[in-house]
Amino acid sequence: MRKWICFCCLFAAINGCQVAPHTPSIDTDQPFWAAGDSDPAARFALARRSTPELIAFLRRMPKGADLHNHISGATYSDYLIDSARRNAKQFDTVTLAFTDEEGPDTVGMSTFDADPELIVAFRNAVSMRGWYPSSASGHDHFFATFERITSAGRSAGEMLAEVMARNAYQNVQYLEMMATTAPVEVVAKFRAAYRGLDLNNLEASFAPFAQLTRDPEVAAAFTRELDAWEVEALTLLQEEHHLPPERAPMVRYIPQLDRVGSLDRFFVAAVLFMTAVKSDERIVAVNMVAPEGLPSARRQFDAQMRILDFLWGRLGEPPMTLHAGELSLRESPVEPMWDRIRRSIDEGHARRIGHGTSVAWERDLVGLLEQMRAEQVLVEVSLSSGEAILGIANEDHPFDLYRRAGVPLCVCTDDEGVSRSNLTMEYVAAVKRYDLGYADLKRLVRNCIDHAFLPEELKAVQQSELETRFAAFETSLAEGFRE
Numbered sequence: 321m322r323k324w325i326c327f328c329c330l331f332a333a334i335n336g337c338q339v340a341p342h343t344p345s346i347d348t349d350q351p352f353w354a355a356g357d358s359d360p361a362a363r364f365a366l367a368r369r370s371t372p373e374l375i376a377f378l379r380r381m382p383k384g385a386d387l388h389n390h391i392s393g394a395t396y397s398d399y400l401i402d403s404a405r406r407n408a409k410q411f412d413t414v415t416l417a418f419t420d421e422e423g424p425d426t427v428g429m430s431t432f433d434a435d436p437e438l439i440v441a442f443r444n445a446v447s448m449r450g451w452y453p454s455s456a457s458g459h460d461h462f463f464a465t466f467e468r469i470t471s472a473g474r475s476a477g478e479m480l481a482e483v484m485a486r487n488a489y490q491n492v493q494y495l496e497m498m499a500t501t502a503p504v505e506v507v508a509k510f511r512a513a514y515r516g517l518d519l520n521n522l523e524a525s526f527a528p529f530a531q532l533t534r535d536p537e538v539a540a541a542f543t544r545e546l547d548a549w550e551v552e553a554l555t556l557l558q559e560e561h562h563l564p565p566e567r568a569p570m571v572r573y574i575p576q577l578d579r580v581g582s583l584d585r586f587f588v589a590a591v592l593f594m595t596a597v598k599s600d601e602r603i604v605a606v607n608m609v610a611p612e613g614l615p616s617a618r619r620q621f622d623a624q625m626r627i628l629d630f631l632w633g634r635l636g637e638p639p640m641t642l643h644a645g646e647l648s649l650r651e652s653p654v655e656p657m658w659d660r661i662r663r664s665i666d667e668g669h670a671r672r673i674g675h676g677t678s679v680a681w682e683r684d685l686v687g688l689l690e691q692m693r694a695e696q697v698l699v700e701v702s703l704s705s706g707e708a709i710l711g712i713a714n715e716d717h718p719f720d721l722y723r724r725a726g727v728p729l730c731v732c733t734d735d736e737g738v739s740r741s742n743l744t745m746e747y748v749a750a751v752k753r754y755d756l757g758y759a760d761l762k763r764l765v766r767n768c769i770d771h772a773f774l775p776e777e778l779k780a781v782q783q784s785e786l787e788t789r790f791a792a793f794e795t796s797l798a799e800g801f802r803e
């Protein structure tokens with residue numbers, strides 16, 4: 321946008337002409353929402369003058385999809401406290417987590433709710449509110465939140481309703497939630513089938529599961545579990561959030577493999593989750609999570625890629641999106657960064673990359689970027705978590721590197737509750753850091769829908785819906801931006 325302003329001034333100076341009426345100067349005090357001007361790019365130039373104006377503009381701008389959103393990291397601590405109350409939990413003042421058992425350090429929820437210090441301690445412990453760069457590692461604080469989040473007993477349906485309502489309010493039409501579907505009876509069957517893992521004979525390791533991966537009862541169990549989540553979520557949306565179902569975003573699910581647990585469990589979970597993708601159309605892909613910089617993640621990466629490569633071919637080539645290159649020298653030696661993203665694409669079959677922050681260290685960077693552009697491998701960018709976990713922000717983030725290379729990007733939240741952020745604020749950060757104009761924003765938003773893991777006919781419906789929303793938004797801007 322800076323370029324646009326310069327060209328405009330230059331043109332006016334040379335020709336002595338007036339600036340066209342649809343391109344107001346940013347020196348004006350005219351609000352971006354004043355009726356009459358039909359050029360949304362000019363309105364956006366006005367909205368960029370301050371953060372509150374940007375928030376107001378971007379909150380209502382269609383944002384298409386959030387493709388990288390962990391359901392438990394998305395829930396806000398404020399609502400975890402509500403859930404803990406409903407579940408009659410005790411609060412442990414030492415571990416700063418909820419528990420079912422009374423103990424010497426626990427207090428009941430009435431005491432907890434009446435004690436501002438305990439509330440602050442909990443909220444700080446389950447989000448980045450309580451972390452300051454000089455106090456400790458943001459990475460450690462971030463990943464330590466999750467066990468405490470789980471302790472409140474907040475159900476998948478409750479979290480889903482919260483995230484859907486929040487995104488509906490921000491004009492988001494489609495969500496791919498990282499939420500692990502693992503019906504207890506199915507997990508038990510898969511664990512019982514396990515006969516050992518031989519990395520040199522994956523065929524033999526897989527053989528005991530072959531029947532289960534085609535078992536209609538297994539498929540039905542995944543569907544039952546998702547149905548239960550969605551029934552609860554839709555009920556809450558109507559009763560508590562007052563959101564009619566037709567205004568709720570469409571949701572799809574991505575189960576998450578644990579990259580730092582044992583390889584045995586990784587193998588069984590990979591068979592289970594790829595079976596889940598075949599079982600229910602709402603489960604659209606598989607991802608791999610947990611801190612990528614931990615020594616066990618580094619040591620096991622080779623084996624994990626072999627397992628994914630084998631099972632991907634064996635189980636119908638499910639869509640894959642992998643956290644890859646969520647690394648910096650603060651959390652990892654440089655060696656894993658030489659090929660982490662490339663191998664996640666070539667061996668792990670990732671069609672999307674989560675974060676990809678360490679890309680500059682990749683061997684044959686130019687070749688990798690050309691491959692990502694040619695194969696349309698999208699990068700899911702999460703600016704607030706990248707800053708909190710890795711300490712990477714502003715020009716240290718490869719946002720512009722990817723953009724200049726023509727690699728598609730989508731702005732995502734990652735863990736909006738932990739980061740105390742949301743999709744609007746991720747766009748605010750992207751605009752402020754990377755000098756984005758309105759056309760850049762539309763391209764980013766369209767990328768997200770274009771790279772959704774949906775069958776073509778459903779994707780076409782979402783693409784058409786997005787264009788309808790853009791038209792309505794731009795009309796509203798021209799007519800005074802009233803809701």
Ligand SMILES: [Zn+2]
Pocket residue numbers: 388390643674734
């Ligand atoms: Zn993530």
